[in-house]
Amino acid sequence: MADFDRELDASGLNCPLPILRAKKTLADMESGQVLHIIATDPGSVKDFEAFAKQTGNELMSSGEEGGKFTFMMKKS
């Protein structure tokens, strides 16, 4: 079983779309649920940190695998 509630594949999308799509997806989720995000935009690494800091959603983890960036974000 996956350890997240929703998944967002933002591969191929560039700034600011991964953030905007994540925001939209989080809006449909319940507090405490976890969103798994996949992105290819290298700028998204810093941007998701900044997004979490400013929105209060928790960036639980962020990593890189085979040129893809992955994030786990818990909705506040």
Next chain:
Amino acid sequence: MTEKKLAIIATKGTLDWAYPPFILASTAAALGYETEIFFTFYGLQLLKKKLNLQVSSLGNPGMPMPMPVPVVLQALPGMQSMMTMMMKQKMKAKGVASLEELRELCQEAEVKLIACQMTVDLFEMDTKEFVDGVEYGGAATFFEFAGESDICLYI
């Protein structure tokens, strides 16, 4: 968290300069900012339902070119539309959002779009060509919001 406010003045009507206002406004809205964009002069072009924005390398020596082209040749007929086409293709290939999409995201996020009444009248622009939801106002209208904003940008 109290809501922060972002006020932007959009004054430019080229394809490249159309991006910063919409990118920043949509992102700010996603971060919880209350956001307003005031469109004046050539920035009014960004409000048209059917966007027909171009880029030009003329007077813009910083524009990256696939090969060096003498300025006098850049002024030839058809060069501007060719550069616009190349820029659009590149943006699409790199996953950069279209302006229409960013603008729609702004509107969904309740970014307020204000058209400068004076320049609408000056250029005799047909407001029926604008997207729905545009409001009209002048400098005082802008300051009403900008005066309370945390960030104010002139683009």
